[in-house]
Amino acid sequence: MSQIERKTAGVPTLKRLPLYLRLLRQMQAAGDEYASGAVVAKELGLDPIVVRKDLAITGAVGRPRLGFQMDEIITAIEDFLGWSNTTDAFLAGIGNLGTALLGYQGFEQHGMRIVAVFDANPDLIGQTIHGKTILDIKKLPTLAKRMHVQIGIITATASVAQGIADSMIEGGIRGIWNFTPTKLSVPDHVTLQREDLASSLAVLSHRLLIGHRSIKS
Numbered sequence: 001m002s003q004i005e006r007k008t009a010g011v012p013t014l015k016r017l018p019l020y021l022r023l024l025r026q027m028q029a030a031g032d033e034y035a036s037g038a039v040v041a042k043e044l045g046l047d048p049i050v051v052r053k054d055l056a057i058t059g060a061v062g063r064p065r066l067g068f069q070m071d072e073i074i075t076a077i078e079d080f081l082g083w084s085n086t087t088d089a090f091l092a093g094i095g096n097l098g099t100a101l102l103g104y105q106g107f108e109q110h111g112m113r114i115v116a117v118f119d120a121n122p123d124l125i126g127q128t129i130h131g132k133t134i135l136d137i138k139k140l141p142t143l144a145k146r147m148h149v150q151i152g153i154i155t156a157t158a159s160v161a162q163g164i165a166d167s168m169i170e171g172g173i174r175g176i177w178n179f180t181p182t183k184l185s186v187p188d189h190v191t192l193q194r195e196d197l198a199s200s201l202a203v204l205s206h207r208l209l210i211g212h213r214s215i216k217s
């Protein structure tokens with residue numbers, strides 16, 4: 001699908017598409033050549049109408065009675081999400097969380113490769129973690145420009161997050177994945193995604209609480 005034809009999707013759809021992709025890759029590995037929206041919906045416990053609409057937005061066209069040809073639907077989802085071309089990313093702040101993210105092998109499958117890591121701690125700069133030499137954060141803008149990096153991941157101490165975001169933007173980075181609790185301000189052309197495990201935990205805890213109450217009452 002060309003850039004011009006590409007439709008936009010809502011956040012819930014964008015969050016479901018990776019789930020479909022994971023399932024479809026598993027089905028393909030198990031030897032399935034076709035997949036229908038109904039099967040995907042059943043496997044994931046989702047409404048078939050929702051799944052049909054989500055898959056339609058990728059531009060993939062199913063065949064009557066067979067469903068989607070596996071390669072076609074997988075490629076359509078990857079193209080739609082922009083995962084067919086791996087995007088290079090910089091990571092700033094290589095403490096507990098930064099080290100864990102750097103060690104995660106799965107990002108490349110999802111179209112993102114961490115190509116350099118940065119920190120401000122002189123004891124860390126120059127050390128190697130998961131095969132990457134830790135660079136001085138001061139070098140980030142120049143290197144980002146030189147390497148045309150698009151994504152910046154912030155896993156540093158919360159109080160320095162805005163300064164790091166500013167230097168990423170100075171280096172031409174257009175997408176920031178912010179793991180710190182700091183609310184960042186960025187210009188309109190920069191896309192921000194904030195990640196907060198605490199909010200997911202809040203949903204879980206609240207649901208457990210409601211569950212306990214309804215059992216007791």
Ligand SMILES: NC(=O)c1ccc[n+]([C@@H]2O[C@H](COP(=O)([O-])OP(=O)(O)OC[C@H]3O[C@@H](n4cnc5c(N)ncnc54)[C@H](O)[C@@H]3O)[C@@H](O)[C@H]2O)c1
Nearest residue numbers: 093094095096097119120121137156157158180195196197
């Ligand atoms: N999103 C989530 O759910 C979630 C979960 C855990 C932690 N966090 C947040 O992630 C961040 C990191 O947490 P952590 O436990 O890894 O902390 P940490 O203290 O282990 O690591 C922070 C790292 O940032 C580095 N740093 C400090 N100033 C810097 C600068 N100017 N430039 C570059 N690096 C700098 C430190 O040297 C350190 O290596 C914190 O802001 C924390 O609140 C978020």
